Amino acid sequence: MKRGGSGSGREKVSLGKRPRGCPSFRCLGVRPNWEDYSGEERDLIRGAAKIYYPSRLYETFFLSTGKDVFPRNYYEFMGNKIRQTGLFQLLDVSHPRTKVYYGRRRSPCILSDFTYPFIAKDPLGSSQGSGVWRIENRKDLERYLARCRPAYIQEYLPIDRDLRVVLIAGRVVHAYWRVAPPGEFRNNVSLGASLVFDAIPEDALDFARDVACRCGFGEVGLDICRHDGRYYVLEANMVYGLEGFHRRCLNIHEILKRLDDGGTL
Template sequence: MHDSSLSVRCGVRVAIEIVVDVVRLEEKLIIEAFREAGLDVTIVNLKNTPITWSDLSLDASIIRPISMYKAVYTASIRESTGIYTVNNSRSLLVSGDKILTLSVLKKVGIPFPETIIAFSGEAVLSASKIIDFPFVDKPPVGSWGRLVTLVRDIGTLKSIIEHREMMLSQSMKTHLIQRFIESDGKKDIRVLTIGDHVVGAVARIPNDGEWRSNVALGGKTEPYKLDEELEEIVLKTVKEVGGEFMAIDLFVSDGRYLVNEVNGVPEFKGFMKALKINVPKLLAKYVKDKLKK
């Protein structure tokens, strides 16, 4: 049943748009949760809908494109017309670019794996003399583990360089050379936050024959018990990145947490399955409460 008292402000319905480019399970659940909360929901699919700077009768825009650039640009346009966005454009930009993410973390002393940035094949070869094989090579922008490679030898590295040099985008020609972390228990940790609240944490375990733990690649999830150190690192990360609905991925190395990546358009189906927490319902409540203030 809809709670009409929460969906009306001064006699006007609260209007929410949910911006997508691909409608995944997460987007379907978010749409359903916001409608069940009694909010007027419009779906904007960037595949067939252009975006303008026109003034709209919108109270909030939930930014859910998979493409980092589409997400950042749409949030920026909406913010310029006074619309509240989740997440905001700065947090989407910082979390969507791994170099920007690590730079923000470094500034405030949040630990992350040793990483070198190389802008050319020659620089990549020089980096390989600083961080020993095996190491991880990945571009600064991307999700689902795409173009993320565990490099075990110089032959593989040269093939990666050759492949990436053929790409037109400088982003794809840029390499993050990162020390490979054999995370304790061969799993990493994903923590989900809404506002300044930690919703919960799961351990992500790689599928057989796969070293990456992404759920999109078949990784499994199980509940992970939050502790004070983990919660402190996560909330400090979220504060610096500036998002309101975030996922923080961490390694555990020798009992120490290292932040790996931050996601400003988080997937959460594996999280929900492991913890039995209705994430979209919590997000809808959070946004409604923000709009009432």
């Protein structure tokens, strides 16, 4: 007997366990080999029009056969600031001025484009504020260039907070300010930032919805700031922290269930 599925009478198939609290889903797990799935599970996957949380391993295979996946633009942009910036620039999304530099002559090229201070980041895989530096002088720059290839350089915006907006299927499910501690330019909770849940501007949420829609992000935590009267998206986080949810007694699995029950997923 099939479990219920938003009135469709058909199970939704997820490889990842994220929607495990949704009764309309069957979560199969991500297995390293296709043959690790049973014959019944393989038929279920083949017959599904959409696969949820397909994993980095299987997403390309499903897309190549014409299947839809959720969340879209998730694994390809996960932890990859270069791809995110390229997408923002292509779509003319408001984003701090950013350039990527390759090759041996990075330093003079950077200094011809940016003035101190500016931000340098590890372009791949960094999180929780690690891999982000404020470059104040030539010594800082050379130290950064010795450890990061390519160089990902971004203009410095003098802000003391940013807004984390989490969206799933285009819906804002949570938003909160992250306020940097004294003497810290990064707004990460892991580095001591305070969480503030009041005075969330509706126009900031509208900006986040527009960014997520234009970029095709099915699930994302967007870091947004306001500087000189303009909103900027700083980064897209596919693996976003849940401390802000816990502080408000919110459960991501219950949120997904409500979205599923409402026909959003």
